[in-house]
Structures are given as C-alpha cells and as structure tokens.
Amino acid sequence: MNDKMFKYFISLALLLTSTAVSAQTIFDVELVFFKRINDLHLVGQPEPIPLSEEFDSESSPFYLSENSPMLPEGYTLLSRQQQQLEGVYRRLRSSSDMRPLLHIGWRQELQDKADTPWLSFNLTDSPQVKGLEGFEGIIRLSRNQGLVLESQVVGYKEPTQVEVFDTVDEETEEVSNLDLPFEKQQDDVESNAEDQEFHENLQIPDELSGFFEMSETLKVKLGKLYYIDHPTMGLLVKVTPYQASLEEQDALN
Template identity: 25%
Template sequence: MTNILRLCAALLLAATAASAQAVNYAGTTFEIEMIVFERIGGMENSSEDWPAAPRLRYPDKWVDFDTATGGAPLLVPAATQLSNKAAALNRSGDMRVLFHKAWRQVLQQKRNSPAIIIDSGENPGSQSRLGGSVTLSVARYLHLSTNLWLSEPSDDNTGIPLPLPPKAATEEPLDLMSTADFRPAMADRALAPDTTYARHVALLQAERRMRSGELHYIDHPAFGVLIEVRTITSAEEASGT
C-alpha cells in the first residue's frame, strides 16, 4: 500500500509540473517557419475524389502578416532556416513552393489564438490558388490546425466560388487576450463581384500536436506543409535576432 501511495504521489507531482509548464508556455514567443508546396499536376493525376461542394470559409478571428497593434507587427518577420528544403522542393521538378515564411509569434492557449491568413502571394491584388488559414496554439504541447485549400481555376467563371481573404474593417489595436477582439471577417466579401471560381478544390484540414525543434510534414495528394516551431532564448527575443 505504501508503494502505491508513493506512486500516486509521484504521478500527481509529475502532472502538476506538466500543468505548470503548460501555463508557462502560454504567452511565450516562438519562432515559426512554414513551407506550403503543391505537387505539380497533383489534382489532375490523382485518383482522389475532390469534394464537389467544399465548405470554404475564413475564420472570424484572424490576423495576417500586415496586422499590427501599437505600431508593432503581431507576426514579426524572422530569418528563414529551411531555405535548403524549399530549394530542394523547387528543384524536384514535380513540386513547387507556394508559400514560405518565418516569423515570431507569442503563442496563447487555443481560445485566445487567432488564425493566420495564408495565401500564395502569386497574384498580388487578385485571387490566389492557395488560400485558408493556420492556427498555432500552446497547451501542454504545441498545436497546429490547418484549414487550407488549393484550387484549380475555372475557365468559364462557373464551379466552386472561392472566398476572398478577409480585410480589416478597423485599424483599432487588437487585444489578443480578449476572445472578442480579433479582426472580424467581412461576410459580404464571400460572393463579391470579383469572386473567382475553381473547377476543383483540394482541402488540407488537419490537427497536429508538435514539439519545438522538430520538422513536421503534413501530406496530401495535391499539396503539403512543412513546419517547424523553434524556441528562442530571452536574449534572442530581446535583440530580435
């Protein structure tokens, strides 16, 4: 009985320590680097049955790479460390990088975490083939949620309507600790006159638990994601290096 009590006490202490660590992680700055790439011809050559009426929607709580509060960006640009992998994907001949960024972000628990708007940036001012968002949050572990889509354009403006990325209706500073103070998506943009259409849309909706310092790969017949979340020291955070 004594051994059982000791074991229970040890388990309780371990759980308490893990819980304390999880609390300490919230509000911590991490460095994130993400690559989204397509498989060239993946939608045409795959035997996958693409959804006929996919639900494509940007979240109500979001930020993008231009969002700032108090004059400071919420997603602070950082130096990329996976450029060799991006180059290898482009050299392969059957894959092409659509998105590659590195940034620093203060991660919060999921209820306080905004989605990050993602697009390929290949057609400035117009509809990108890559759209959607990713959400990074932290509890006991790092968590990634993807809501990404890759579209095959329609030639005759018929098919699946693609929602336009949301735009901020206000420039008021954001309070990331308030679940009510994120940028609201503008619903009336979903079917705006300049909406474009797709013949096919591939969805990449996944939940992934991650550890810092590990490169994670999320696969799909049409496109995929490479992502790494790195811890940074207090000195690095203070110097911005």
C-alpha cells in the same frame, strides 16, 4: 565563499531562470507551402469548401504575406536570416514535382487556444502551370495541454470549358428529314438520349478540377520538421523556442 560572491551567483541564477521562462513562452514558427505539379487526374468537390467555423475574417483580420503582412500585436515577421527552412525551400524550387508558393515565418508569444487568433494566407498561381490555381489557408499555434498547431488549406482549380461543335453531313441531314413512321418512335427516344448526353458533356472537366481540402491538428515537438501531405499540395512546418538575448530580456522586464 564570501557574501558578495554568493549574492552574485544567486542573482545570475535568477536571471538565467527568468530568461529560460521567457524563452519557453516565445516561439518561432516557420512554414513552407507548396503545390504538386505532376500529372494529376483528380476531381474535387464542385462547390467551395468553407474554412473552419472558428475562423472569422472580421474578428481575425490577420494574414501572412512576404510583402505586406498584417500580424496581431506581439507578433513579428522573421527575416530570411532568422529562418531555418531556406535550404528546404530551395530544394523544392528545383523539384520537378513540387512548386513552393510561400516561405514565411513569424515570432509569437504562446497563448491559450481561445486567445490565439488565426493567421490566414491567400495564394494564386498561373493557370498555365500544372496543379491547382488558388489556395486559401489558415494556421495558428496555441497552448492546449501542450503546443498545438492547427492548419487548414483549401485549393481549387476551375474546370476547363471545352466548346463542342455539332457537325452534320448534308446527305445525312437530308435522309434524317424523311418521314419513316416505323422508325420515328425509336429515333425520338435515341434523339432525346443523345441530346441529354450532349448537354451534359458541354462542360468537360480538366484532368484536375474542383475544390480540395488539407487540414491537420498536431501536438508539436520543438525543433521537429512536420510534413502535412495531400495529393495536390503540402505544408512543411517547424516550431522552435526563441532564445532571447540578455538585452531583450531586460527590455521585457
């Protein structure tokens, strides 16, 4: 083998090694978020559930949206042709128990956890549709002794207000207006108890109401589809290495 051929193979090997290193530091992250629409008889927390203390909307003002996302520098939104979960998304759309609300993906360079910002998303659905009405979520992929995916979603549904009418029969009202000393003390006790119960039941909760939280931290294996489950919602996530073309590698260098 002459020197020219030898130098050619050495150069090719170095180029392939450089490309492989770049491919291992750039990843595509894709998610499908859905809510459950079957009959749910759950009451969540009455007060709002805060997102992670590590998330600050002012210091991390980045959010995922199919129309007008705001991504950190170096992040790019994946097109439909670049996404791999389109089939999963379509199957969920045809399900009678699940309703997908977001299918989105992005490309990012892997960084340490301290240097990786959160990406947030906000979703709302029609109150006429079963299940929760609104969702607020955060997600990020970072390096922390391997690939780590963190996510948190808070969903809610306002309790249904039911107006209760107090109807009294005229004859019954006339009898109750009579002074009966021997019954008055007992009547007062029962009346106070009934009044308290009446006021407590002015707001009757729907079959599903309140705030619910779904959070998970995963050690990610590349190419594996992860399913994060909750009785009211769910999240499907897949992380794959980005294989840069030679032209893109030249541009990076």
